[in-house]
Amino acid sequence: MMKLRSSPASPFVRKVRIAASLVGLADRIEIEDADTNSPTDSLRRQNPLGKIPALVLEDGETLYDSRVIVEYLDFLAGGGRLIPAPGPRRFQVLTGLALADGVTDAALLLVYEQRWRERAGHSAKWQDHQSGKISRGLASLEAAPPPDGPFDIAAIALACALGYLDLRFQGAWRADHPKLVAWLDAFAAAVPAFEATRFRG
Numbered sequence: 351m352m353k354l355r356s357s358p359a360s361p362f363v364r365k366v367r368i369a370a371s372l373v374g375l376a377d378r379i380e381i382e383d384a385d386t387n388s389p390t391d392s393l394r395r396q397n398p399l400g401k402i403p404a405l406v407l408e409d410g411e412t413l414y415d416s417r418v419i420v421e422y423l424d425f426l427a428g429g430g431r432l433i434p435a436p437g438p439r440r441f442q443v444l445t446g447l448a449l450a451d452g453v454t455d456a457a458l459l460l461v462y463e464q465r466w467r468e469r470a471g472h473s474a475k476w477q478d479h480q481s482g483k484i485s486r487g488l489a490s491l492e493a494a495p496p497p498d499g500p501f502d503i504a505a506i507a508l509a510c511a512l513g514y515l516d517l518r519f520q521g522a523w524r525a526d527h528p529k530l531v532a533w534l535d536a537f538a539a540a541v542p543a544f545e546a547t548r549f550r551g
């Protein structure tokens with residue numbers, strides 16, 4: 351069995367779990383929680399960055415980050431299912447992935463600001479800077495929403511970004527992004543792993 355170092359609320363872990371399910375490899379992956387804050391957790395030996403997800407292969411080698419893991423799973427499944435083969439479409443999908451992951455990164459930084467810094471150290475300027483990435487990213491996706499399938503790595507990443515905004519920011523994005531709301535509904539209906547990996551903390 352491969353081992354996925356995880357945490358139940360992580361949007362990047364969710365992306366890998368949904369990808370694994372879509373390519374039919376979920377039953378070859380054991381989910382093992384990691385404590386990213388603990389210096390003694392083996393995670394920091396598996397991934398010096400101390401970040402999840404990290405996928406420990408059967409021979410002990412570890413792959414990270416989520417994009418690399420998804421590419422590996424796609425490769426194991428025969429290739430070209432979640433990430434197109436080299437060609438123009440591949441670069442469009444990878445750019446869509448970068449945008450969705452960038453929204454998630456900015457949302458995580460906002461959460462980490464609350465979690466890691468004392469209140470007196472909170473910076474409105476920094477928070478605005480990160481919020482701007484989220485709002486511009488969502489505005490550009492609302493203007494040209496992705497297709498309602500087939501769902502590739504960019505679509506999975508977007509669903510996880512929106513799911514994370516629902517989880518940590520009370521779904522405030524929904525009011526101004528009706529097309530993305532409809533898109534996420536279609537994704538959830540077509541991809542049962544989305545609901546199955548929802549954090550219920």
Ligand SMILES: N[C@@H](CCC(=O)N[C@@H](CS)C(=O)NCC(=O)O)C(=O)O
Nearest residue numbers: 360361362386401402403415416417
């Ligand atoms: N680019 C990475 C981002 C992973 C990431 O930010 N993971 C978060 C949890 S969702 C984490 O491990 N945070 C702990 C830390 O930054 O120390 C990926 O795609 O896997």
